[in-house]
Amino acid sequence: MNGESGPAERQAITCRGLRHAFGDKVAVDGVDLDVAEGEIFGLLGPNGAGKTTTIRLITTLLPAQPGMVEVFGLDVASHRMAVRRTIGYLPQQLSADAALTGRENVELFARLFDVPRRQRRERVEEVLAAVGLADAAERRAQTYSGGMIRRLELAQALVSAPRLLILDEPTIGLDPVARDGVWERIQEVRRATGMTVLVTTHYMDEADQHCGRIALMHRGRVQALGTPSELKSGLEPGATLEEVFRAYTGDRLDEPGDGFRDARRTRRTAGRLG
Amino acid sequence: MCIVELQKMRHDRTELYTRAIQPALWLLIFGETFSRIRAIPTGKVPYLDYLAPGILAQSALFIAIFYGIQIIWERDAGVLAKLLVTPTPRAALVTGKAFAAGVRSLAQAVAILVLSAILGVALTVNPLRWLGVIVVVMLGTAFFSCLSMTIAGLAMSRDRLMGIGQAITMPLFFGSNALYPVGLMPGWLQAISHVNPLSYEVDALRNLLIGTPGHLLLDFGVLVVAAIAGITAASALLGRLVR
Numbered sequence A: 001m002n003g004e005s006g007p008a009e010r011q012a013i014t015c016r017g018l019r020h021a022f023g024d025k026v027a028v029d030g031v032d033l034d035v036a037e038g039e040i041f042g043l044l045g046p047n048g049a050g051k052t053t054t055i056r057l058i059t060t061l062l063p064a065q066p067g068m069v070e071v072f073g074l075d076v077a078s079h080r081m082a083v084r085r086t087i088g089y090l091p092q093q094l095s096a097d098a099a100l101t102g103r104e105n106v107e108l109f110a111r112l113f114d115v116p117r118r119q120r121r122e123r124v125e126e127v128l129a130a131v132g133l134a135d136a137a138e139r140r141a142q143t144y145s146g147g148m149i150r151r152l153e154l155a156q157a158l159v160s161a162p163r164l165l166i167l168d169e170p171t172i173g174l175d176p177v178a179r180d181g182v183w184e185r186i187q188e189v190r191r192a193t194g195m196t197v198l199v200t201t202h203y204m205d206e207a208d209q210h211c212g213r214i215a216l217m218h219r220g221r222v223q224a225l226g227t228p229s230e231l232k233s234g235l236e237p238g239a240t241l242e243e244v245f246r247a248y249t250g251d252r253l254d255e256p257g258d259g260f261r262d263a264r265r266t267r268r269t270a271g272r273l274g
Numbered sequence B: 001m002c003i004v005e006l007q008k009m010r011h012d013r014t015e016l017y018t019r020a021i022q023p024a025l026w027l028l029i030f031g032e033t034f035s036r037i038r039a040i041p042t043g044k045v046p047y048l049d050y051l052a053p054g055i056l057a058q059s060a061l062f063i064a065i066f067y068g069i070q071i072i073w074e075r076d077a078g079v080l081a082k083l084l085v086t087p088t089p090r091a092a093l094v095t096g097k098a099f100a101a102g103v104r105s106l107a108q109a110v111a112i113l114v115l116s117a118i119l120g121v122a123l124t125v126n127p128l129r130w131l132g133v134i135v136v137v138m139l140g141t142a143f144f145s146c147l148s149m150t151i152a153g154l155a156m157s158r159d160r161l162m163g164i165g166q167a168i169t170m171p172l173f174f175g176s177n178a179l180y181p182v183g184l185m186p187g188w189l190q191a192i193s194h195v196n197p198l199s200y201e202v203d204a205l206r207n208l209l210i211g212t213p214g215h216l217l218l219d220f221g222v223l224v225v226a227a228i229a230g231i232t233a234a235s236a237l238l239g240r241l242v243r
């Protein structure tokens, strides 16, 4: 658009020195990220790592005090509206409106994104079918199971045909079958449209299986970055991402030798809170 | 935004019915009693006729003043974050909510006016005046619901919003001409009444519905300005809720 060409334009998200504090609690502490167009990028870390805060910085909900975020080359601070137009967002909480039917939930977002009236019906049908809810579309969302609600929210995020899909813990609290169902839909849609997906999760196995590249986040920082196999290759064969994570966070801890136990304790606390 | 609220109302009508009970009690008990004892001088107008527009405005106030709770709830449920990541301007979101609150008020207004007519209140039959009533109820509700959303943006929590809402509802109601003429009030209460948009709402409704003399143009002016100010304040604070 601005005549600039080169790698910057193939970058879906660029973050530099991203930092955010709530009072004196530093949630995100100097994060650099590069998400290429078309990839599934996983932001992985325990509860409290700063994943949601990072996402809220990227989605224009929080102002990045120090630091810079660009989405498709647009600076988030100065091009908020343009950035919002490119994003489909699924928050961490179950946020579909239980009082409305599945279709009404999706129609609302078609309207909020200014999908032209003539295309609206068709788009809504399309995304409802894409997430496998065409048959349940007339039922109110309060009758849906957790997995169905998550898929409905996926439809809401997809109805504007976003270039960037941002999913905050899309499978949190779901049983394994429902988790697979959600991931299957995400993969299908991405194959069909080539959109970029940024997804957070604290399920290591999921990230391993579905993400092209992963950033391991801990205490507001990116501790390691790479494809799942790159991350695992540093350890002995057969290592899981779980072990990789422990190895990396262990490295960072102050008291040598005590690192693993501390990392485990953090995870236990996080688990209780989550 | 508004369409959604209408869809929700269509799905759940019980709320509308239960909400109509309180104003009905006001009209029946307070209205009938004070009509009998003639404690409040309202000139040639029967007290019940005088009261009906006041109760109409009151019910709209009660619906609107806690509307911010819905915003807080939407914040907690992640809905607000999702809305704010769409390219729809904040002012449009707030206006939609305010409009929806207005429609809820109108649904209740119908119930109150039907009851009033049954009780023998002489209501206007002029369709233009009815149109005016609709606009006045919508504007008044829009202002008070925006006030509530503004408070929500400042208070940030449901409990604090409830507290503030409860603290200001009664002064707004009693510090207005809804129950009695301003002339009966002590000076300080008159002063409150003069800066209270509810008084202008009641004045307009009374004028339109039962033909008492009023200041229609001034009333409309005050309500429009108040609604715009409310929308502006609420949209400026909406983003704060998701920080």
Ligand SMILES: Nc1ncnc2c1ncn2[C@@H]1O[C@H](COP(=O)(O)OP(=O)(O)O)[C@@H](O)[C@H]1O
Pocket: A022, A025, A026, A027, A045, A046, A047, A048, A049, A050, A051, A052, A053, A054, B243
């Ligand atoms: N609105 C907020 N106010 C205060 N602290 C917050 C707020 N949101 C998040 N935090 C804190 O910031 C840290 C990171 O949180 P978050 O980004 O939600 O982590 P994650 O999504 O990885 O679980 C946590 O310690 C959390 O308690």
Ligand SMILES: [Mg+2]
Pocket: A048, A051, A052, A053, A092, A168, A169
């Ligand atoms: Mg989170």
